[in-house]
Amino acid sequence: MIKEHFQEGGVAMTNMCQCGHCTHDLCMHRVPIFSTLNQEEIEKIANLIHHREYKKGEILVSEGEKSESIVIMHEGSAKAYKYTADGREQILYIFSEGDFFGEQNLLSDNTATYFVEALQDVKTCVLLKSQFQQLLHQYPEIAIKIIDELGQRMMRLENALQSMGVRNVDARLGSLLIEFESKYGSTVPEGILIQLPLSREGIANYLGIARETVSRKLSQLEQEGIIRSLNNKTILITDQSSLKEIAGTV
């Protein structure tokens, strides 16, 4: 079930968000694209935003759906995916706190080009495209920030494409683990602990390989003493340098 929390503008409300889900630190302050704004500007925008919550497994956006708003991830993570011609799910992105999506076709009010599904319970901040466009006219710095952010996301996509081009599957899996290290890893005495955002099948759908192959390759890495699988969603990297070598990151 999806709850909505609109900001009831007006009345005796201060510009503080009263919805109980976002105090001033949340949302706006966590999103890089708003970082150049001052407090007053932030408060002005905060009034345009409303909030949504989703449970794990729920769909935030469906491909083909009319896309009228920009969605900013506030809590939890979600996967963006399309179906390939042969019916498999191809994961394109994993969105975490601070990421946003829906900015495609900012001008033409087109339809969504992929599905977005909650990997855990998720909270989002939503802003209508039309209002967002006005914002960009008002604050060109936001536009520049967005161009920058999009540039970075493109770099990630380009890297993903580069990895997909590697014929060696071991290297691709290695790269993924290294990517996850920085995003979902924490350093512990024994190595780096990764809380995987995806199941084995999810990893397979990210890399474009069969889930059995993921299992086999992870087992192999474990036998070689490079990782340790603590449970289905937790992996310990014990030999980072070997992993990097396998990934070809040198």
Added chain:
Amino acid sequence: MIKEHFQEGGVAMTNMCQCGHCTHDLCMHRVPIFSTLNQEEIEKIANLIHHREYKKGEILVSEGEKSESIVIMHEGSAKAYKYTADGREQILYIFSEGDFFGEQNLLSDNTATYFVEALQDVKTCVLLKSQFQQLLHQYPEIAIKIIDELGQRMMRLENALQSMGVRNVDARLGSLLIEFESKYGSTVPEGILIQLPLSREGIANYLGIARETVSRKLSQLEQEGIIRSLNNKTILITDQSSLKEIAGTV
């Protein structure tokens, strides 16, 4: 050899470009991102632009190089690529007339993330990032255009990633041919004639497969009567619906 054509601003020059390479139609008018500007604004910007020419095979940008300008393709086409961990060339984009690149890290003056090499003789229009940033502040519509343009490019990348995820190589090659149809194809009585921008090896490096496999698959398509290979760089699509079926585009 690389020739440079700077616009010598000042003196008794009108705002018309005098370099002999761009009359007013060229460059500015062909680039979608400037389409919202009026003539006067366009002329103002035209003065900031300078031009470059490259011969087929020359490198426009090297990975790691400092990237201080936005490059707009004016004539010819170029491939953008990175090297994969296993040493292969992975093509990311094919830039044609009107496309631009170098917009990554508009804020942070970072280094280029891929190589760009001329596939034919190429002419470009170049604009310093710093000047470009000022432009964005002056004309927020340009920024919005760019966000839109980047959104579209991301869609292409996402589609490419989606294709790479297809395990079926036939479908991937089919998708590529269909993509080329719209960009490099012309309709003739016998079907659709495609002037390939890439060699077999180039196609292989785009799809992340071996060049021998490209040959084999194309031969197969020819035997099935779906395409006809007129020469190394020209293909005639004789049965488009079958091709779409193979590609899974239905």
Added chain:
DNA sequence: CGGACCATTGATAATTGTCAAAATTCGTGG
């Protein structure tokens, strides 16, 4: 504790990569 879901392992088939050789195409210069 039980059941549903997820992950692993094994055996086999299909696909593609690799290496090597032959054929074709392309561009240049006579």
Added chain:
DNA sequence: CCACGAATTTTGACAATTATCAATGGTCCG
């Protein structure tokens, strides 16, 4: 315009890798 050499492409044979199918084993949650 033709001929030559270089570059590219095609084809063949074989090896390596991964997908697929099927069965077993584990894990998580109520």
